[in-house]
Amino acid sequence: MPGKDSLKTYRDKRDFRKTGEPAGEKVVTSSGKPVFVIQKHDASRLHYDFRLEVDGVLKSWAVPKGPSTDPREKRLAVPTEDHPLEYANFEGVIPKDEYGGGTVLVWDAGTYRNLREEKEKDRAGMGRSLDEGKIEVWLEGKKLQGGYALIRTGKPGRGNKEQWLLIKKKDEKADAGRNPTSSEPESVITGRSIEEIASEEGE
Numbered sequence: 060m061p062g063k064d065s066l067k068t069y070r071d072k073r074d075f076r077k078t079g080e081p082a083g084e085k086v087v088t089s090s091g092k093p094v095f096v097i098q099k100h101d102a103s104r105l106h107y108d109f110r111l112e113v114d115g116v117l118k119s120w121a122v123p124k125g126p127s128t129d130p131r132e133k134r135l136a137v138p139t140e141d142h143p144l145e146y147a148n149f150e151g152v153i154p155k156d157e158y159g160g161g162t163v164l165v166w167d168a169g170t171y172r173n174l175r176e177e178k179e180k181d182r183a184g185m186g187r188s189l190d191e192g193k194i195e196v197w198l199e200g201k202k203l204q205g206g207y208a209l210i211r212t213g214k215p216g217r218g219n220k221e222q223w224l225l226i227k228k229k230d231e232k233a234d235a236g237r238n239p240t241s242s243e244p245e246s247v248i249t250g251r252s253i254e255e256i257a258s259e260e261g262e
């Protein structure tokens with residue numbers, strides 16, 4: 060099964076006696092449409108983790124500035140390790156000395172459709188999109204809707220890491236006047252602010 064051992068890096072980085080994050084013991088597939096989640100992560104450096112369900116895991120990118128609804132904005136997205144599907148519901152505080160230490164807020168969540176599969180009748184699906192470094196999805200979230208592209212750029216960035224760009228596609232959901240990361244900062248599952256999560260669930 061694809062993705063069978065893809066959570067090893069995730070598990071190796073974490074001590075589950077100390078962090079409340081899910082252990083990700085098994086690869087599970089959600090029923091129905093694949094999910095996406097965007098988690099605001101107030102770690103050593105604030106960023107947004109953009110995650111798409113593919114083959115039973117969450118493929119993940121760290122987006123320092125978060126997503127935009129303006130197609131002219133290209134947002135840097137750096138791939139991170141695959142996360143277990145259960146991580147989509149994780150909101151809380153990772154102890155500060157642990158990997159990714161800081162507060163996590165579920166900023167947006169929903170389902171997505173693979174636009175390349177629909178346009179190109181591409182049966183290889185998201186696996187091919189990942190291999191080719193060209194993802195096009197339609198998000199059905201609470202804050203974000205419409206087409207988004209994730210494109211791998213030619214040149215590796217800092218520390219030879221792959222660099223991708225997250226770009227809003229031009230469609231009826233594009234809106235250069237919206238700035239949802241600042242106007243809608245709260246959690247879509249609990250309505251809390253990042254400060255409330257930190258004070259309620261912190262040490």
Ligand code: MN
Pocket residue numbers: 100102106107108121159
């Ligand atoms: Mn993160």
